[in-house]
Amino acid sequence: AQKITQTQPGMFVQEKEAVTLDCTYDTSDQSYGLFWYKQPSSGEMIFLIYQGSYDEQNATEGRYSLNFQKARKSANLVISASQLGDSAMYFCAMREDNAGNMLTFGGGTRLMVKP
Amino acid sequence: DTEVTQTPKHLVMGMTNKKSLKCEQHMGHRAMYWYKQKAKKPPELMFVYSYEKLSINESVPSRFSPECPNSSLLNLHLHALQPEDSALYLCASSQEWSGLDGNEQFFGPGTRLTVL
Numbered sequence: 106a107q108k109i110t111q112t113q114p115g116m117f118v119q120e121k122e123a124v125t126l127d128c129t130y131d132t133s134d135q136s137y138g139l140f141w142y143k144q145p146s147s148g149e150m151i152f153l154i155y156q157g158s159y160d161e162q163n164a165t166e167g168r169y170s171l172n173f174q175k176a177r178k179s180a181n182l183v184i185s186a187s188q189l190g191d192s193a194m195y196f197c198a199m200r201e202d203n204a205g206n207m208l209t210f211g212g213g214t215r216l217m218v219k220p
Numbered sequence: 221d222t223e224v225t226q227t228p229k230h231l232v233m234g235m236t237n238k239k240s241l242k243c244e245q246h247m248g249h250r251a252m253y254w255y256k257q258k259a260k261k262p263p264e265l266m267f268v269y270s271y272e273k274l275s276i277n278e279s280v281p282s283r284f285s286p287e288c289p290n291s292s293l294l295n296l297h298l299h300a301l302q303p304e305d306s307a308l309y310l311c312a313s314s315q316e317w318s319g320l321d322g323n324e325q326f327f328g329p330g331t332r333l334t335v336l
Binding site for chain 2: 136137138140142147148149150151152155157196200201202203204205206207208210211212213
């Protein structure tokens with residue numbers, strides 16, 4: 106069964122608008138972490154934001170915030186004030202803490218920012 | 221310094237060649253990873269080194285041979301590859317192999333490998 110699901114293969118957003126990228130996960134573990142990575146066409150995976158399963162507050166890093174809804178098992182990424190440089194592939198990943206630092210990635214969402 | 225470097229950026233090789241990919245980090249991280257990524261797919265884990273010892277081998281064919289000469293360096297030796305091995309090879313590192321809070325993996329820019 107898919108552990109991480111990203112249901113939006115591709116999305117468009119107008120420059121300066123906010124956008125939400127969806128991610129749902131499946132685990133029976135109590136302790137886990139959720140990560141978002143950005144991958145521009147150059148190939149490098151850039152770490153954006155982390156949310157631990159026990160964190161009560163949603164994580165924020167600059168223009169990125171993670172909308173963590175534990176009961177729904179969702180960890181959506183919100184990008185505020187989109188910029189042209191935000192055009193990239195975005196991957197959601199989960200780590201089950203009893204399995205080392207192994208990441209399970211979702212299929213990714215390609216975000217395109219329109220000028 | 222939060223950088224993971226990889227060389228070369230691009231590599232074209234024939235099926236009978238032997239080549240090596242190199243990865244380096246100077247963040248004092250004790251876990252290092254090799255991933256393979258095909259176009260439009262997420263990265264797939266190949267190997268994990270923890271404290272310079274091989275911890276995870278995700279059933280990778282023996283034509284891929286990893287090596288960790290010291291805590292900062294990770295190599296991937298390639299021999300007798302197939303065209304289907306053409307992909308982006310990503311190296312990553314993290315503080316530890318364990319499921320610590322945070323402990324995010326930092327990735328290098330990757331090596332784009334083409335096997336003819």
